[in-house]
Amino acid sequence: MSIQQQWLVPHWPGLPVNIGVLSTTRRGGVSPAPYDDGMGGGGLNLGTHVGDQPHNVAHNRAILCEQLPNEPAWLSQVHGTAVANLADIKPQQVPDADASFTTMPGKVCVILTADCLPVLFCDKEGKTVGAAHAGWRGLAAGVLENTVDTMRAAGAGELMAWMGPAIGAYQFEVGGDVKQAFLNGALDDSGVRHVEAAFSLIDGKPGKFLCDIYALARYLLHRAGVKEVHGGEFCTVSNSGRFYSYRRDGVTGRQATLIWIK
Template sequence: MSEDRYLHPDWPAPKGIRAFVTLRTGGFSQGVFSSFNLGLRSGDDPDVVEKNRALLGECCHWRYRPQWLKQIHGINVVTAGPDNIEREGDAVWTDQQGLPCAVLTADCLPVIFCNTAGTKVAAAHAGWKGLQAGVLEATVQSMGESPDQVLAWFGPAISQSHFEVGSEVREAFLEKDPEAAAAFVPGEGDRWFGDLYQLARLRLEKLGLTQISGGQFCTFEEKDRWFSYRRDGAQSGRLATLIWIE
């Protein structure tokens, strides 16, 4: 598997669970989308994006194509299907072997999950709206497992020093959990800097997860590795985070 296209999670997943995040390099896209853009709604040439998606299956020996989502920054969790039909939602889970769950991001937080038995996997797209509304809790619930039997890994997202938000974002999180105040530091005026990783960890720990890994990346700062909507604007490419059962 080409190391210029994939990052493999460092987490204690059971044998038979496979996952990776795509880097922005090693694909066919040109210009601002250079070069491994996986987002069909990013403004890139759809035919080129499909060529990039075709690269995903190299060396993976998937039984089915990935379950792609039409993401809407909500909390809907879909069950992956082998029919290659895009489904609307912001998280996906499966217990089928060889059927990858996939989410697309470019600053939002991708979170992957598996159970300790290695028989169920899930992936969630957690922008601040979905995170605040409960997409991670909904994803864990969909797996039908006791939270202490679920592992989570945080993929690349925008770091706190670059995630500036208005006071309404902070207040929305504090309405759900006053302890979320620890994840914000003040900026100028009514602006705040929020820590998506810390907010996600708080939610999962309150749910009962004890095995949480990852969270050391910044899509905004690492331009050579990741796409970033905040840095690059509307014409930002998209990274894919995928997890499956061998």
């Protein structure tokens, strides 16, 4: 990955040249602590629901919009599986959804996160793009599969995906209920093996596991027929100087992962 203006431009082999992608960090904004950049400067918090002053968020969003063709289509993310078609979203509307897609140039799909997994989608012809918010609940409920199915129903060709910054495998401690939620969705013995491989017992903590959310997402994407999956190399919790993390800090900001057709 390269860094442009303190943000991340995904290294995404095969991405069509007419597709724009961007992943912000906590750097480069105006928000004070606890929404700052982790190094004493202003933070680029883009979330309106985390306690930051509205004028700070508005300023940060204006900074982001300087790099985009239009204002992103913000969502009210509820850890569900609903997928919004940006063609149906009216100006100033913020629908309850955890994914969006578009076939329209200039429309910007966006996901806000602070440990949950953002996943970007694009078909190889560069005609359809999408973005999904995959916390463990949404991931287990099928948000990625629903996004893929919805994009295909709208005419998308062969899809590929990129996984943005999320909580890493050595930081995501969960209980047996989380593991069971994914085992319940495993369709066969192969699926069970993939799910089992994504969880490891924690010594001295009976019933507690470390969960690799990237491995789970990769398995679910492959099962849905998305064979080219890139990204997944960052940990939001471990890198306090670059990313916001709810698991690490509690009260914190939100970074954005975005995709659009130029």
